[in-house]
Amino acid sequence: MEDNVSIAVLGTGYVGLVSAVCLADTGKNVFCIDKDDEKLNMIKKGIAPIFEPGLDVLLKKNRKRIFLTKDLRQAVENSTVIFIAVGTPFDGEHIDLTGIKHAAQEIGQVMRTVKGYRVIAVKSTVVPGTTVNVVKPIVLEHSGKTEHDVGFCMNPEFLREGCAVEDFSKPDRIVLGVTSKRVEEIMREVYSGYPDTDIVITNPSSAEMIKYTANAYLALTISYANEIARICEKVNEVDSEDVFHGVVLDKRISPVIDDKRIFPQLITYLKAGCGFGGSCFPKDVKALAAFEKDINIEGGLLETLLLINAQQVEHVFQTGVRFFNGLLKNITILGTAFKPDTDDIRESPGVKLAQIALDKGYTVSVHDYAALENTRKYFGERVYYYNNPLEAIKDADIIFVATSWNKYLDISDAEFEKKMKDGAIMIDCRSLYKQRVHRSWRKRIGVCYEWRQQGEFIKWK
Template sequence: MKISVVGTGYVGLVSGVCLAELGHTVICVDVDTAKVDQINRGDSPIYEQGLDELLQKNLGTRLTATTDLERAVHETELSMIAVGTPFDGRAIDLSFVRQAAEMIGDALKTKSAYHVVVVKSTVIPGTTDSVVTPALENASGKKAGADFGVGMNPEFLREGDAVADFMRPDRIVLGACDSRSHGVMRQLYEPFTSANILSTNSRTAEMIKYTANSLLATLISFSNEIGNLCKKSGEVDVAEVMKGVHLDKRLSPIGENGRRIVPAITTFIEAGCGFGGSCFPKDVKALIAYGQSLGESMSLLDAVIRINREQPGQIIAMLKKHFHSLQGVSVAILGLAFKPETDDMRESPAIPVIHTLVEQGARIHAFDPVARNEAKKLFGDAITYAETLEDALADSSAVAILTRWDAFKRLPRLVQAMHPQPLVIDGRRMLDKKDFDRYEGIGMGERSL
């Protein structure tokens, strides 16, 4: 198929490149000329494992980028809207989605062939039917369902694993206004012969995306609340508590061979310093706002956000337990991105932790394998950026692990060689407490040291 993807951010570029890898001809569209030029040079504007390689492999043959949306629509059979939907504190901002729909509609005005427009952006239920479709109809002068198709196809891509997730999907959700649109969308994913495909209406497809992310965020905040309780309960360690919970066969089934199957969802039932990124915080807040607009209190999800907002404070509290004042204390911050294998710092727990430490006079030496440049945009010269893990640890009085990078598994050996050993605060519970002389961890009770 011939496809145009409007928006070359995280979702748009990954989708476009992967669709090209599947054999489709893809035109990526963006208003940012510099970004378009960068893509056409084979240089991805975002960091994502495996993306550069696939971009360079397909560039010039099955993949191109342009600022000319009208040409892209005229030369393709299906257009995906993959623009941003930021949350302004009250509701998601649909202005970019509406603008993209209007521009596509304007192009459809002079196109005679049937064309399908698919919303890939994460939007609240009703957006495709009540915002995108009217914008397309008004701009084109045509009728959805008769002259062109409209659909909704949410993405389920994990940052850091987005390429693998797209190429090996666990589910494909297709929402559409009619059977013809559904049929065209199914053609798009024909290469995935074993994937589970759910065909539904657009409102349900939109709700599935929000519900999926809100469930995972809820599991994280639940685990963190239990961890905070364990911290105050004496000889109780949340890592051991959750290990016992995970052994429930409804969470970790026992196979016919007697071996335990450990599903990935158990990684969300672990205590840490909070979730971040471009999806969970924004999507949960947007769903709360949507529910409240319909008269639902959304009390549970309100609590999920509150717990997550407060969770980075656990790192500060553990530091203050060991230092009367943080003024002048040298703290190595390990991990700046909200999760490993990405440079995305949006809503990262590292942000409030670093801001608080700087305000209280601590000297920060931060290290992240890939997020250094993003961190500089946020903190400027307020902190020092280490080139290596060893540089970050040098002369540190305390170490705080905020991202679960595999590179930090070397920490026990490095710290054991230091005299005196710094205090290690494990915000992700990724290391063994027995490997350190001085260790504090999220959810670890006082007498479980």
């Protein structure tokens, strides 16, 4: 087994930087390679170029073990394991492997004159077969090496934006898709700082599929919940929350162990809302659906869950319009990040709601605790931006709570009463306020709660 393995990470985006910093925190020396001077300068100062809780702290703590460079050769010469952590966007038909291919070619060219064994570990999300059929032949061709000199690994990430540092530092599992026993031993040393974590050893293609299957399963749960909720909404006296609660008490879902019921975290996805967004679920499900077609499987499940998700935002918007009595002019979106504790607005339901409102000619105001800058880059001057959520809602006819920021819970009933105008309604797309609404006073509409003011403020419990 290799002792004191040094690591290089090609790409200091979300996955690359979090991986590099967290591995450095286990005592490993890590080279971060990127061509962006501005990004490297920020990291050098201990400032993370991405919004991720806890990352700045770890970056400053491990500054002496993190080496920043634009020189790939320097990093490869001084590392045993080279991680590829570049983007793999969906181009509308397939994932775009341009970045992966370019990285493999550059690494191969550098390795032509580098002595010693190296492991190329793919961290990027790629469809099954990519590591073995794309990365491996490119590296071997451009390096002139054989598998005696270089090994390959697929090591997928399972990071959730907003808690990525915790996810990496306390992983549920570590998946290593390896091409040889030697690669396995080296990669085990890379992750020696996580001795209590289950390690799954498999081949690269299976590791690639594990990543896609995990994300598709979670996305499926969300779309399933939204489909059931819409059925419940159409039937009088059917409460989707009661339905889901009755389902999850099944011992096959929530077993009773030592007279204590264990509720799996997965059931937190089993609730109605405004759909999923972000950089992973939409892209990965689309990529897997495309891959399914490429290998001539006529499935349909993946495309259906994407369709349900696309319909859900429009459904939520129309729900608000349907319940509003009066001349609708102004709409406010509370939350444009796709989830709390991130500034990422990619595929964000809040952004989609704002776009629908703009397309229909309404005036739109938005608030978010972290994503306003990115939202401004997206919409420009077409919407109004507020740093204070109470100021954002004061003229609204409909308020959509689209991101479950806990800070929204800090707003008191009295503050809402003071700022919301008579007749305005709030659509709580994330069930954020459900504990504050008395059961006999709330109006259930499948995906959310309605809080209506009609002259007199409805008190929350």
